[in-house]
Amino acid sequence: MATYKKRGYKPKTKAEKEEQLEDGSATAEVFNTLDEGASKTExxxxxxxxxxxxxxxxxxxxxxxxxxxxxxxxxxxxxxxxxxxxxxxxxxxxxxxxxxxxxxxxxxxxxxxxxxxxxxxxxxxxxxxxxxxxxxxxxxxxxxxxxxxxxxxxxxxxxSDDDMLAPLAKGAIGDAFIQLGQNDEALSYYKEAANMRDNEVTTPRFLLKAGVTALNLGKTGEAVGYFETITEEYSDAIEAADAKVYLGKAQAMQ
Structure with missing residues (x-):
């Protein structure tokens, strides 16, 4: 095990002199290796x-x-x-x-x-x-x-990342699919529009459309969920009154 030697220490024994020579050689080898690496890089x-x-x-x-x-x-x-x-x-x-x-x-x-x-x-x-x-x-x-x-x-x-325009555009695609008679596609876009942002304008609007579309597709349980969400979480929205009516109708169909 190597022992600590003070700076300026002079070796006294033959073993210590040999050790010092070995340390010097190792150090020189390291520097030579670094020099060679630097030269190669250059x-x-x-x-x-x-x-x-x-x-x-x-x-x-x-x-x-x-x-x-x-x-x-x-x-x-x-x-x-x-x-x-x-x-x-x-x-x-x-x-x-x-x-x-x-x-x-x-x-x-x-x-x-x-x-x-x-x-x-x-x-x-x-x-x-x-x-x-x-x-x-x-x-x-x-x-x-x-x-x-x-x-x-x-x-x-x-x-768009806009809180209104993004869901309005997505929901309008749903409206277009409704007019084309493709209700399954419309329902998918209404759900996406309702979930894009959580606010008192677009969320209940597209939840209601999703509920009505689901009801027309015979997905009564799914429709009930949408209508209940509106009546419970968005009771002040203008869609709440219609949602309550549709909820009663959907529950009667279950």
């Missing part, structure tokens, strides 16, 4: 310096290109898209309030007075937030003009 770097610089340069170009794209292309394009969509949104809002609304929805979709409609916004600015939002508007416009498959396609393309 040689490798020197040999491959051209390729290293190319890789580093490529990474730098990608990063700078991305930052430049965001600042000088994407951000201005997003602002331009929002400005272009103003007239289409105006037509859509007029259509919602009007009794004869098909022509206004068509203007919202296809544009008018030399301005873009939602379809143009999607085609020209699809990668921007405005382009994404245009998918929602286009889907709702198609839903309200009875073009249900187109409504499904555009609403499905819309992506």
């Amino acid at each position: 040689a490798w770097v020197e040999k491959n310096q051209k390729y290293i610089l190319i890789v580093v340069g490529a990474i730098a170009v990608c990063v700078l290109g991305y930052l430049g794209y965001q600042q000088f292309v994407q951000n201005p394009k997003s602002a331009e898209a929002m400005n272009e969509m103003y007239r289409a949104q105006s037509y859509f809002e007029q259509a919602v309030a009007a009794e004869e609304s098909d022509s206004l929805y068509n203007l919202a979709l296809n544009g008018g007075a030399g301005k873009y409609g939602f379809l143009d916004i999607i085609d020209n600015y699809g990668s921007t937030p405005a382009g994404n939002l245009a998918n929602y508007y286009a889907g709702m416009a198609y839903l309200n003009t009875n073009n249900y498959q187109a409504a499904i396609d555009y609403l499905d393309a819309f992506k």
